Amino acid sequence: MNLQVIYCNHQTASLDIRERLAFTGEEQLADAYTQLRNRFPKSEAVVLSTCNRVELYTAQDNDAAAPTHDELAGFLSNFHGVPVEEFLGDLLQHSGSEAVGHLFRVCSSIDSMVLGEPQIVSQVKEAYRQAEANEACGPLTNALFQCAIRVSKRVRSETRLAEGRVSIASVAVGEFARGIFDRFDDKTVLVIGAGEMAEETLQYLQDDGVRDVLVVNRNPERARELAAEWGGHGFGMDRLAELLPGADVIVAATGADQPIVDVEMFSRARDGQRDRPVFVLDLGAPRDVAPEVAGLDDNVFLYDVDDLQETCERNRKSRSQEIVQALSIIENESERFMQDVYxxxxxxxxxxxxxxxxxxxxxxxxxxxxxxxxxxxxxxxxxxxxxxxxxxxxxxxxxxxxxxxxxxxxxxxxxxxxxxxxxxxx
Amino acid sequence: MADVTIFCFFASYTVAFALDVLRLKKPNRTTWMVSVGIAAAGFVAHTLFLLNSADKGREELLPPLLSSSQDWTLVLAWLVVGFHLFLTCCDRALSVGVFLFPLVLGLIGSSYFLADEPSQLLNAAESARRGWTMLHVSSLAIGSAGVLAGIVLSLMYLLQHRRLRQKGSSATGLKLPSLERLSRMNWWSVMVSVPLLTVGMGTGLVLLLSGSTGGRELSLGDPVVIINGISWLGLMGLFGWILLTPRATGKQLAWRTLLACGFLLVTVVGLNVLASRSPGFSGHASATPRGPHSGLVEAGDRS
Structure with missing residues (x-):
């Protein structure tokens, strides 16, 4: 019986690599699972791809049938068209109890950029749901992921890990946007995307006093629904260029595989207002805003997920006691899970x-x-x-x-x- | 009370400055309290010193606290320390002392080189002109404090801007207000200080033209008058730009304020020191040994 994971995350690989290895959208995932089944027919597989990590879990009854690290790296390379040598050094591997412990840490947000952030649990659930829909998982991965979700609940209820600033958006706004703006009740916030991350960001911004909210999304209906929840206005993606110039705070959190805001679009939006500061938070991986946008003028303050590393590390250090307690729970649960497996x-x-x-x-x-x-x-x-x-x-x-x-x-x-x-x- | 010397509060401010620098590395409540306590003690000593000077001034029928160039500079430093204590008590996390104390120490240091004798101009002023003279020196003092605030706020803005552009967190190291607030404060510092300086210089000009110059020969071609005039024109340019530009904020405002106010500060302080230490400086110096007329008071007089 074998369980293993190969992964790269915000600690091992830069955003440049992560966004090239990311799996975006259901179609791409379905394609990936098809290829995985063809390559490794005796293995169960689950792909977990978020803005901070790309992880591939495999499990099989027979140790001899387990795909090797090189084979899995080769799959990632072929699937994304990225030469292996460009990311092999960033790719880590665990097997057996270490792989189990890794997933438990990920799901409990110990491994997240922002300690205690809640989104990872739903991301793990969604990853397993996708694997199930594509008939890629099996009894071992089922047991593993169910247990991971249970462990994350235990960690959150038995430690104070989920207290305080626990979302990337809240950290970014608290650390950077507050350095630019004194208040938010007179600012216009434009949110690109209408997923969970966008919702989380809106919740935090509204707590900070934001009143004028605009949401744009590929699906205008969904944008309107989300905007209505926060007293804002929703639009389709075709209105993005028109809405950009009026925004003081722009938060992009979509699953697009290409930048949605490119230099040309943003440059047009800045015409005539280059003296006005604009805070752009790009939470996408792959990025939603072209990095070159930051160089357009001195008043564009663009941050992506990797720019929050230092802050998140400080957040982590300040809660080291909670981490020790959480790790102890995870160790016990990993041991118990492995005993069950054996x-x-x-x-x-x-x-x-x-x-x-x-x-x-x-x-x-x-x-x-x-x-x-x-x-x-x-x-x-x-x-x-x-x-x-x-x-x-x-x-x-x-x-x-x-x-x-x-x-x-x-x-x-x-x-x-x-x-x-x-x-x-x- | 009479034993308070410049060294007393200079030393207090130096220690408070050192503690503020230390707080950048190890921020904690105790260091903050000690720093504020020492700065406040220095402020009290500073106040007592100025009150003593005022008593001395009254005997000679001079405006309180502004009887000499030295007093005038010390009043300016006193205003800056007051501003510092106010800001620090409003927001404990702010690192204002790191910016303001060097200015304060510079002003107090430069006061050593300035005359502490009563101004001949003020002696010469008839009692009817005393009001004008008072308006002249006080508007120049408050206007100059605004100029200093403008310099410090601009520096803070530029530092904060640089840090944010380089993706540095605002939660560590220097704790600065937001760019928006700094820009707004900067705007107000210029809006307040330029009219006050103009009033100060204008009244100085009135006094000059009315002949209350202590028997000295002054002309509009005097280098001191010209340099101060140019500095004032620079500030007026900034003032006009702010009024005429709808969005006169941000980095541009910070740079322009820094340049205009910095130039004014350097020239005025430099001229004061030169006039005080070099009897031959400027065309009239022979009539004003060790420059009792020196300082912004005089600069205003001559413009």
């Missing part, structure tokens, strides 16, 4: 052994019943119970030994011994 590996043997001994006892009972026909049903019942107790008592020591061995990994040696001793065939 124990599950012994399941078929245990079942066969029980069936085999039950068959033997049943056959002997049938023989006894035919020889001692004078015995009544009560007597036969008593004998059957006695035989069943004997079988259970005899099975107890080997099964107990198997359970003990399964605590530290799949007990291959013991399983082989049981197969040979009791003539168990797979």
């Amino acid at each position: 124990h599950r590996a012994t399941g078929p043997i245990v079942k066969r052994l029980r069936e085999q001994w039950s068959d033997v006892s049943q056959a002997e009972m049938d023989r006894l019943r035919s020889k001692l026909s004078h015995l009544g049903d009560d007597d036969i019942g008593q004998v059957e119970q006695t035989v069943a107790r004997i079988v259970n008592k005899l099975l107890h020591p080997p099964l107990e030994a198997l359970r003990d061995e399964a605590r530290d990994g799949t007990p291959h040696g013991l399983l082989d011994a049981l197969r040979r001793l009791f003539h168990i065939r797979d």
Whole structure:
């Protein structure tokens, strides 16, 4: 039984690499899962792609069928058309309990840029939903992801990790936008995208006093719905160029695979108002705003997710006690999960052994019943119970030994011994 | 009270400045409290010193606190320290002292080189002109404080702007107000200081033309008059630009304020020091040994 993950995240790879390896949109993901199934037919797979990370989880019953690190890197390279040598150094790998611990840390936001941020849980859920929809996952990944979500809930309820500023948007606004603007109630905020991140950003900005909210989205209906929730106005993406010039704060959080705001569009928007500061927060990966926009004039303050690293690191240090507590929970849960996995590996043997001994006892009972026909049903019942107790008592020591061995990994040696001793065939 | 010397508050401000610099590395409440306490103690000593000077001035029928060039510079430093204490108490996190204390120390340091004798101009003024003289020196003092505030606010703006453009967090190191607030404060500093300086210089000109110059020969061609005039024109240019430009804010405003106010400060302080230390400086100096007329008071007189 094998579980593994290869990944790059905000700690290992720059945004330039991450955005090239990112999986954007359902179509691209469906295509990726098709290719994964073709390449690794015996593996379950789940792809987790967010603005901070690209992770590929695989699981299979048979260790020999597990794809290697190079094979998985090769898949990413071929799929995205990025030469392996450009990102191999940024790609990390974990297997077994380390892979489990990694997912638990990710889902509990220990591995996030902003410690305690809640979006990652829904991103993990969505990643698993996509894998399920594409028939790429299986019992192992199912157990793993269900457990990860349960662990994240436990971490959030038993630690104070989710208190304070826990979203990228809140950190960016608190650290940077507040350095530019004194107040927000007289500012116009333009949100590009209408997903969860956009919603989170709007919530934070409204808490800060923002009144004038504009939302643009590929789906104008969704934009209007989201804007209505915050007392703003929603528009289709075709109105973006027209709305840009009036915005003081621009937050872009879409899943587009190309920049939505390019230099030309933004330059036109700045005509005649280059002396007016504008705060642009690009939360997309791939980026939604062309990085060159920052160079258009001195009053454009453009930040992407990587620009928040320093701030997030400080946030992390200030809550180191909570991290220790969260890591302790994660370690216990990882250990327990792995025991379950190993124990599950012994399941078929245990079942066969029980069936085999039950068959033997049943056959002997049938023989006894035919020889001692004078015995009544009560007597036969008593004998059957006695035989069943004997079988259970005899099975107890080997099964107990198997359970003990399964605590530290799949007990291959013991399983082989049981197969040979009791003539168990797979 | 009479024993208070310039050194007392100069030393206090130096220690408060050092603590403010230390706070950049290790911000904590205790350092802040000690820094503010020492600065406040210096401010009290500074006030007592000026009051002593005022008493001395009254005996000679001179405007209180502004009887000499030295007093005038010290009043200016006192206004800046007051501004610092006000801002620091409003927002504990702000790193204003790092910007303001060097100015304060510079002003107090330069006061050592300025005359502490009563101004001949003021001596010469008849009691009927005392009101004009008072208006002249006080508007110049407050206007100059505005100029200093403009310089500091511009510097803060440019630093904050640079930090944000370089994606540096505003939560560490220097704690500065937002660009929007700095720009607004900068705008007001120019709006307030330029008219006051104009009033100060205008009344000085009136006094000059009415002949209350202490028996000295002054002309509009005097280098001091010309340099001060150019500085004033620079400020008026900035003032006009601000009034005529709908969005006179941001980095452009900061740079222009820094240049105009900085030029004014350097020339005025430089001229004061030169006039005080060099008896031969400017055409009339022979009549004003060790420059009792020196300082902005005099600069205004001559314009």
